[in-house]
Amino acid sequence: MRHIMAIFKKQFKDTLKNPVLLIQFVLYPIMIIVMNNLVDIEEMPENYFTVMFTVMYIGMCPLITMASIVSEEKEKGTLRTLLMSGVNPFSYLAGIGLFIFAVCAAGLTIIVIQGGYSFADSALYLAFTLSGCIVSEILGAAIGVSRPSQSSAMGVAVPFMAVFSFLPMLSEFNENLADVAGMAYTYGINNLISGLSYDTIEYDNFYVVIASFFAVVLLFAITYRRNGLE
Amino acid sequence: MGIIQASEVCKSFGEKEVLKGVSFDIAPGEIYGLLGPSGSGKTTLIKILTGQLKADGGKTELLGIESGRIGNENRAKIGIMMDEFGIYERLSVYNNLCVMADLFGIDKSKIDETLKEVGLYEARKTPAGKLSKGMKSRLRLSRPLLQNPEIMFLDEPTSGLDPATADEIHEVLLKKRKAGCTIFLTTHNMNEAEKMCDRIALLSHGRIIEEGIPAEICRKYDTLKKLNIVLADGSAKSLPANASSADELARLLREGKICTVHSSEPNLETVFTELTGNKLGV
Ligand SMILES: Nc1ncnc2c1ncn2[C@@H]1O[C@H](COP(=O)(O)OP(=O)(O)OP(=O)(O)O)[C@@H](O)[C@H]1O
Numbered sequence: 001m002r003h004i005m006a007i008f009k010k011q012f013k014d015t016l017k018n019p020v021l022l023i024q025f026v027l028y029p030i031m032i033i034v035m036n037n038l039v040d041i042e043e044m045p046e047n048y049f050t051v052m053f054t055v056m057y058i059g060m061c062p063l064i065t066m067a068s069i070v071s072e073e074k075e076k077g078t079l080r081t082l083l084m085s086g087v088n089p090f091s092y093l094a095g096i097g098l099f100i101f102a103v104c105a106a107g108l109t110i111i112v113i114q115g116g117y118s119f120a121d122s123a124l125y126l127a128f129t130l131s132g133c134i135v136s137e138i139l140g141a142a143i144g145v146s147r148p149s150q151s152s153a154m155g156v157a158v159p160f161m162a163v164f165s166f167l168p169m170l171s172e173f174n175e176n177l178a179d180v181a182g183m184a185y186t187y188g189i190n191n192l193i194s195g196l197s198y199d200t201i202e203y204d205n206f207y208v209v210i211a212s213f214f215a216v217v218l219l220f221a222i223t224y225r226r227n228g229l230e
Numbered sequence: 231m232g233i234i235q236a237s238e239v240c241k242s243f244g245e246k247e248v249l250k251g252v253s254f255d256i257a258p259g260e261i262y263g264l265l266g267p268s269g270s271g272k273t274t275l276i277k278i279l280t281g282q283l284k285a286d287g288g289k290t291e292l293l294g295i296e297s298g299r300i301g302n303e304n305r306a307k308i309g310i311m312m313d314e315f316g317i318y319e320r321l322s323v324y325n326n327l328c329v330m331a332d333l334f335g336i337d338k339s340k341i342d343e344t345l346k347e348v349g350l351y352e353a354r355k356t357p358a359g360k361l362s363k364g365m366k367s368r369l370r371l372s373r374p375l376l377q378n379p380e381i382m383f384l385d386e387p388t389s390g391l392d393p394a395t396a397d398e399i400h401e402v403l404l405k406k407r408k409a410g411c412t413i414f415l416t417t418h419n420m421n422e423a424e425k426m427c428d429r430i431a432l433l434s435h436g437r438i439i440e441e442g443i444p445a446e447i448c449r450k451y452d453t454l455k456k457l458n459i460v461l462a463d464g465s466a467k468s469l470p471a472n473a474s475s476a477d478e479l480a481r482l483l484r485e486g487k488i489c490t491v492h493s494s495e496p497n498l499e500t501v502f503t504e505l506t507g508n509k510l511g512v
């Protein structure tokens with residue numbers, strides 16, 4: 001536990017000094033607030049921007065930050081410093097994962113508050129979106145573990161990020177795309193949280209999130225077994 | 231029983247045999263220096279000893295535990311400084327040590343103390359990435375110092391430092407040894423080895439070709455056993471270093487003709503160069 005907290009604290013201090021990561025964390029919450037307050041289109045669906053950017057946030061932020069932090073520590077050798085100081089690989093990943101989760105939770109809380117949801121809906125919104133964050137984080141960890149350097153990790157993470165964060169939005173314009181998107185956890189979450197605004201939540205959409213969770217856990221297990229943390 | 235032990239350690243990288251049966255036994259509280267030409271396998275040996283790399287053959291033990299089985303609970307007792315151990319470049323010098331203090335549950339007041347020891351106190355707010363090469367190396371050194379371990383592995387602890395700073399580091403290390411810490415260090419600096427190490431080993435072509443107390447090694451290779459004298463008029467003279475030269479030496483002394491006298495005993499650098507057939511890199 002001491003190790004997890006030490007890693008968490010380290011990551012907090014380091015993130016404050018790292019504009020690239022900071023942007024990942026704050027970009028979408030700020031975008032949502034700005035768009036909701038500035039743009040007003042007549043027949044726009046309720047909470048249109050909130051839902052759209054939330055989904056992008058989930059598909060992008062935890063995935064990119066996790067992959068980027070882990071691979072950078074590998075590349076710079078700081079991970080070796082930690083491991084040779086007796087940090088267990090899972091404590092390390094838990095420390096980083098917990099930090100990203102906490103920041104995303106804070107971001108999503110701000111989003112949900114300014115979205116004007118009821119208390120019950122807010123709780124559902126957070127439950128759906130935070131489960132998506134967990135899936136993204138594990139996927140990011142798998143990518144970070146499998147790549148030797150930050151740039152090569154980003155090379156892999158960015159296509160995943162593009163698919164998961166943009167597919168739900170693009171599928172609104174194309175029926176065929178919607179079928180494919182059905183396999184993306186972010187699409188499931190998209191449907192779940194857009195349902196919130198109309199009181200028509202189709203809980204079936206959560207299945208894909210659960211399935212994705214098991215898929216990324218498996219993926220992580222495979223990459224971890226093959227590469228270890230170094 | 232030694233606190234650091236190696237017996238018949240072998241390691242190859244592909245075709246290249248780097249270590250071909252290296253053995254030693256280091257007692258608690260000793261400063262043991264490993265010398266060897268660049269690429270001779272010093273860093274590789276440290277990695278094997280500390281369990282970062284698996285040897286192809288042989289056995290190594292730290293604190294009586296096989297290197298490959300050192301558990302996380304024993305890591306606090308083993309401090310390591312090497313270039314491969316990265317520093318957090320965006321974090322300040324102080325915060326870099328904070329990470330270590332948090333991990334080991336060390337009191338934060340120790341951080342400033344350690345920073346003063348390595349001469350980084352003034353730079354404690356500087357982001358580590360902005361430090362000079364020598365300062366970065368001191369920051370790497372400060373981590374095992376802060377940790378206050380039973381064994382320290384220091385891979386070229388003073389490379390790239392000016393002589394005065396290197397001296398300060400030497401003082402710190404000697405203080406640590408006095409407190410009971412065992413230090414295993416590698417160096418390219420022969421003066422450092424002579425001054426600091428209780429024992430040294432010369433690693434060359436995968437084997438330890440000489441091991442012992444620095445001064446004794448130098449005496450052992452004093453094949454000439456001569457006194458080299460420079461006279462006041464600038465001419466040089468060489469006399470056998472035994473009783474037969476006593477009269478002549480006394481005469482020269484009485485006549486005040488002697489400018490300098492040196493024994494022919496080689497310094498460590500000469501011994502090293504002769505034994506390895508290799509000038510040391512810096
Ligand atoms: N991971 C590796 N893969 C392949 N070869 C390696 C690896 N690590 C070290 N070597 C080789 O092993 C030899 C010994 O390297 P090592 O770094 O241990 O030397 P060293 O004595 O520390 O040198 P220096 O004094 O320059 O630091 C070198 O020839 C190096 O190329």
Ligand SMILES: [Mg+2]
Pocket residue numbers: 272273274385
């Ligand atoms: Mg080396």
